[in-house]
Amino acid sequence: MTFTVSNAPNGVVIVSVDGQLIVANRNELKDKVLDALESNESKFVLDFSSTGYIDSSGLGVLVSVSKKIREAGGDLRLAGLNEDLRMLFELTKLDTLFKICDATDEALDSF
Amino acid sequence: MTMVPLRLCVRRSDPSHPLGTDDAILMTVTVPSELDVVEHTVDIVSRHCLACGLSLKAVRFNLRVALSEALANAIVYGNRLDPAKSVHVALRELDRGVEVYVQDQGQGFDPNCIPDPTGPDCIERPAGRGLFLIKELVDDLAFNEEGNSICMTLHRA
Numbered sequence: 001m002t003f004t005v006s007n008a009p010n011g012v013v014i015v016s017v018d019g020q021l022i023v024a025n026r027n028e029l030k031d032k033v034l035d036a037l038e039s040n041e042s043k044f045v046l047d048f049s050s051t052g053y054i055d056s057s058g059l060g061v062l063v064s065v066s067k068k069i070r071e072a073g074g075d076l077r078l079a080g081l082n083e084d085l086r087m088l089f090e091l092t093k094l095d096t097l098f099k100i101c102d103a104t105d106e107a108l109d110s111f
Numbered sequence: 112m113t114m115v116p117l118r119l120c121v122r123r124s125d126p127s128h129p130l131g132t133d134d135a136i137l138m139t140v141t142v143p144s145e146l147d148v149v150e151h152t153v154d155i156v157s158r159h160c161l162a163c164g165l166s167l168k169a170v171r172f173n174l175r176v177a178l179s180e181a182l183a184n185a186i187v188y189g190n191r192l193d194p195a196k197s198v199h200v201a202l203r204e205l206d207r208g209v210e211v212y213v214q215d216q217g218q219g220f221d222p223n224c225i226p227d228p229t230g231p232d233c234i235e236r237p238a239g240r241g242l243f244l245i246k247e248l249v250d251d252l253a254f255n256e257e258g259n260s261i262c263m264t265l266h267r268a
Contacts, residue, residue: 023183024146055179056244060237067235084172091247092240093229 003032008045008108016047021058029058033065042074045107049080059094066098075099077107118142137163140200142182144190144215149182156202156211163204166268173248174211174265180241181213181261189215189259208250208266219258 002025004016013036021029033044046062048054054062062078069076079101081089089095101107118141138159142148156178157170165174182198190196196216203210226233228240246252251264 020150022146022149022179023187053175053179055176055183056240057183057238059240063235064237087172088176088244091244093234097234 003029005032005036010043010108010111011041012043012045012108012111013041014045014047014104014108016049017051019050020052021048021054021061023055023057026057026061030061030065034068037068037072037074042069042072043111044069044074044076045104046076046078047080047104047107048078048082048085049104051080051082051085054085054088056092059088059092063094063097075111077101077110079104079107135203137202137204139202142198142200144186144192144194144196144198146183146186146192149179149186152182152200153178156200159202160209160211160265163202163209164267165209165265169265169268177245177248177263177265178211178213180245181211181263184241185213185215185217185259185261188220189217191217205264208264211263211265212260213263214255214260217259219255221258222254 002017002019004018006014006016008014015029015032017029036044066076077099080103081100086095089098089100099110101110140152140155142152153175157174160170160174161167182200185198186192190198199212199214201212203212222242225239225242228234228236228243233239245261245263249263250266253262254260
């Protein structure tokens with residue numbers, strides 16, 4: 001399974017991305033986040049500690065879900081990005097749009 | 112695992128390939144317009160680029176991202192996922208590095224018309240970052256006149 005959804009004790013939804021977030025599977029992530037928003041969840045951590053690659057479509061879907069979460073009054077953190085993935089965020093200046101934490105625990109504590 | 116129908120030609124000219132008649136071309140790959148082929152194609156080209164002396168970092172990051180984006184653009188925006196159309200990839204070794212060509216069978220586009228996705232008006236757009244990433248990660252970039260073939264140059268360290 002590429003995406004695993006779990007709930008932390010403090011009411012935060014953690015979506016772990018295993019493998020790649022690319023054009024072929026990006027809508028699956030979007031659907032999982034939108035489903036959780038419809039269930040009145042509002043705090044999200046996207047955990048990329050097991051993610052090898054995000055393509056531009058994957059970056060695009062992150063922008064899209066970030067906007068949806070914000071519009072619903074929620075909040076989002078990204079966590080566990082490796083050096084290459086962080087570089088993609090820096091090149092595209094998306095590091096200015098997202099709250100990025102080194103690790104999931106840090107992201108959970110930041111709400 | 113899906114078996115992907117790639118047509119690979121290594122170290123010989125392939126007159127049937129649009130990019131394969133040049134003797135300096137090391138290899139060509141012809142792939143169908145399916146997104147499933149992207150990762151496999153990038154792996155094949157990456158192995159040849161390592162053999163050409165590109166650094167592991169350049170191959171693992173710069174080439175992987177740039178070629179993945181170029182292939183996805185060719186398949187989705189160029190060939191519009193048309194199963195009757197193919198994408199042609201070729202690798203040429205240079206004295207200072209490699210050139211990687213990706214050519215689709217679409218109408219082409221004007222690369223100068225793509226807005227900067229890092230600007231304040233575009234930063235929240237869900238699309239439009241692929242070509243920007245390619246530009247950022249390769250040493251030189253060129254298109255043919257029709258705009259349906261991209262040539263990405265990566266230098267050895």
